[in-house]
Amino acid sequence: MSLREIKPGNRGYLYVNSHPTGCRAVVDDMWRQTPDPTGDDRPGPVTLVIGSSAGYGLAATLVGLRTHRMRGLGIAFESPATERRTAGAGWYRTARTAELAAETGADFTFLNGDAFSDEVKDEAVDQLAARFGMIDLLVYSIAAPRRTDPVTGEVHHSVIKPIGTDYRAKTLVFEDGVPQIGEMCLRAADEAEREATVQVMGGTDWRMWIDALQSKDLLADGFRTVALSYVGSDITAPIYRAGTIGAAKQHLEDTARAINTRLQGTGRAHTVVAGAAVTQASTAIPSIALYTGILHRVAGDSWQTTVDQAAALWNRLAGDAGLDVDDQDRVRLDDWEMNPEVQAAVRAIWDRSDTDSIAATADTSWFRDQVGRLYGWNVPGVDYEVAAETTVPWPTPAPCGI
Template sequence: MSLQQITPKQRGYLIANSHPDGCAEVVKRTWESIPPRTPEGRTPVVLLLGSSAGYGMSILLAGLRRHSIRGVGVAFEGAPSERRTGTAGWYRTAATAELAAGTDTDFVFVNADAFSSNAKEQALDLIAERFGPVDHLIYSLAAPRRTDPVTGEVHHSVIKPIGEPYEAASLVFPDGVATVGTVQLTPANEAEQRATMQVMGGADWQLWVEALAARGLLGDGFTTVALSYVGSDITAPVYRQGTIGAAKEHLEATARTLADGVLADGAGRAFTVVAGAAVTQASTAIPSIALYTSLLHNVLGGEGWHTTADQAIDLWSQLAGEKPLVLDRQGRIRLDGWELDEKVQEKVRKLWADPTAALADEPAGAEWFYNQFRALYGWDVPGVDYGADVETAVAWPDFE
């Protein structure tokens, strides 16, 4: 037992510890926001990479709740110790496993670096022994670095513009109060661009698909998707036109490479999925995204906002064939129409022209963003007693 009272250790957009009960409550609330249904016919086998956070976790919860998916989730999380709590994803995975155990499905979790060859072997051995061929491979990884499994070279991603310096408004929270600041970034050099592509592009996604094919684990009608983002022209200089955007273009090109290569001749389908805006641990690291997201939420309000769970439900409906794929001219599945609606974007642009005045007139969006950010680590979640001692030594889900 490791009962203790804990308080958040926060610095900017990073919180060094997480609250187990808060993380579990976030998972429970997401689960309850997804309308359940009883699927007909065979339940699909899913390999989900990046199952402990953001879009990946919501896709997992929606898949369990509405499609009774079976399979394996892979995430790389830190265990609790005597000196520190586990990572938020550790506690979210434990809570997700409890919910999954209450269903008629069979879903298990592997804690490993998905970029490594060992993780691929471990996950695929488990799939072969326990589940059989995979119907869906969901790739939802976001990481700051990747070690090439062949060369051993460590690549570090950077968030920088390409070509020109970037200067724009940003949202900061000194003492928890929303303030508009300024961010300035120098352009990435070629080495930084290549490294970011190696981390956030499609190289690892391709390795996973090829590994499944080599093991004879591609199911009939196999489909794989990788999560991507386009976003607004407001954030394009630092995102879509920057190093991360270039990596996402590589990810999208990889979908075509897979379709023309290992998945050719009816072996399967590969798509990138352009999701809408969200508050995730990955998105909070991108300059100006917090301010843009806050203003977007002011425009849309709670009823117009599409949560990651809402988007996950939409994605599964398309993957399951319940409704047609919503594809753009590049063949990408689109979930972001609600965000990029021109009337919505026009309103956001007007607010962006003077964000200080916009937040003074309507601070709700920034307050909402801050609460959402803190909840990523299990803090400020309604209904959780933060004054009580909490068990931090939560075990990773075991399976027989």
């Protein structure tokens, strides 16, 4: 037991600690947003979610558990609490997700480890084989700063940079809680940086997961796999889709086609283009904070949360809505964001945005609060003056058949 009074410690959008009670409340709030269970009482698809503790991976896990009765395994890479620091926010979110799964009777477990490693792949494959035999669905949702190649041992580091030319990016910053417009000059990436980012954020590891599962004959007939991606606006294109991250996303899409060739008609792979969201990954990208704050103001009631989008994706995967794809074979969840009228309104505000007007034209306070929620802070109803238990165990799977 380790009860502590915790205060938020952050530099900009990066928090060095998380709040267990707040993280639990965030998961509960997301759980309430998920649609009610379907009328069919049969067990849901056996699913492997890689990146189940945050962002769209967490949302897909919660919707899969509550609405579609999925079974299977979630994988995350989270740090436990120490004498000096709290556990990572994803650790606490996973602990609560496991409790909710148990309450529904779901046969779903969690593995903590580096999904890029052969060791975690082997352990996951063994668990799935022992518990379920075959899997129906793999959701791949990883955003990481580095990846160690399990074959060569080389450590690749991703960078967020434009390609071709330098780029001056508008940024949203807060000085003593007051929103201000700043500017950041980003140097163009060299070829080594572009390639390293592709190695981390592209489709290489996704394909290796398919290979690991296929080598053990664990892919059920009609198997499907999806990898989460993003396209975004032409406003953010220089630093996103036309930058190093965009090169990685293009590799992800190319990998989907390669996986389809490997599956030879026994299954299908697709990338899923999600809409904008406030995630731990997106807050690291210059311009995204300002863009998202403006977009949230413009979109209003049409704004789609990660849970909204995960529910739409699951409906398509379950066959309720059909798996419509675009001309590049991608599943699109971003129509609300890419609506031409929405984009025109965002562009108009973006072009004239300055420190004097930004608080009135963008949802800056909302954005700042959303960033805090990623770590369990700024959650309504949580008393942050009360000591919280920081030493929370990683969920232990029940024996097979329980």
